[in-house]
């Protein structure tokens with residue numbers, strides 16, 4: 001199905017589209033498809049630890065953007081099927097070409113946590129619903145809107161020992177009882193406790209990130225961490241956009257004013273922190289339906305970058321570099337075990353979980369959900385010509401070199 005991703009601001013101005021997004025998301029949840037996508041995302045961290053030869057490649061890694069582009073498009077195709085089914089049931093003459101695509105959250109245009117503000121309208125009760133309630137029985141639970149607890153339960157199918165260490169704290173998730181509901185503290189720092197980890201990217205920051213020429217020189221995202229290093233630590237495009245490295249200063253200046261560095265956003269990671277709660281725990285973050293709007297914009301920023309840095313040297317590190325890093329023996333940080341961040345894929349290596357042809361996915365009860373094909377970083381690298389398996393790929397405002405903020 002065709003992809004036509006709209007700026008969320010415009011999307012919400014078109015009558016009915018916001019309701020259709022919510023309805024399609026809820027249908028996917030009822031069908032079990034939504035949970036499959038949540039599980040895929042959690043598996044990148046958790047099940048990679050349990051499967052020999054499987055590495056974490058979706059986060060803190062060279063293929064962060066590639067993995068999420070495939071993930072997003074697969075989700076969008078399911079969302080479009082759900083939208084088509086709902087629309088056709090209501091109106092048999094519905095034209096399938098009119099299905100919705102994922103809108104992208106243009107952060108500077110929608111940067112208020114207050115649903116009464118025009119720039120905070122995505123948090124109204126008719127769409128995403130508001131921030132969590134600090135005085136709720138379970139603090140910061142989302143109590144209004146289509147995703148409040150009675151309509152939207154979360155199920156975390158990850159090992160209990162991981163819950164104990166990573167999730168129990170503040171999330172109301174107990175080991176042995178891995179279900180909960182949405183938690184948010186918009187604009188706050190409920191869980192992160194770090195000021196810079198709860199800022200939305202500004203227009204200036206996004207422009208500076210788009211000027212970085214190196215796709216990835218810092219494949220496992222160590223070093224160059226925000227606020228801790230000199231200008232020389234400014235990171236590659238991927239490391240900065242993911243949120244691990246310092247955004248370069250304006251106009252090619254080599255100085256980073258330490259005072260200025262302190263107020264930088266952490267790009268992708270910072271948006272997770274700004275929404276906070278469920279979104280701030282990366283493995284379970286897709287449980288918050290705002291996840292897709294956020295990642296659609298990250299994908300769009302990458303697509304814009306790709307049109308500005310078109311040479312192949314810029315697009316992906318040479319294979320020899322990747323191999324050298326693969327063989328690196330430096331132990332990774334605890335607690336996530338020996339395989340975290342120690343592997344980078346070649347352009348033609350499959351990205352788990354899409355590593356087998358005609359792979360069938362089922363619910364735990366055995367009901368069939370969908371079938372996937374092998375997807376490599378190379379398959380999704382060219383957004384303008386993605387293969388038939390993933391559908392055509394066009395993002396409004398990207399074909400022109402002019403920015404559409």
Ligand SMILES: [Cu+2]
Nearest residue numbers: 041058059068
């Ligand atoms: Cu992710």
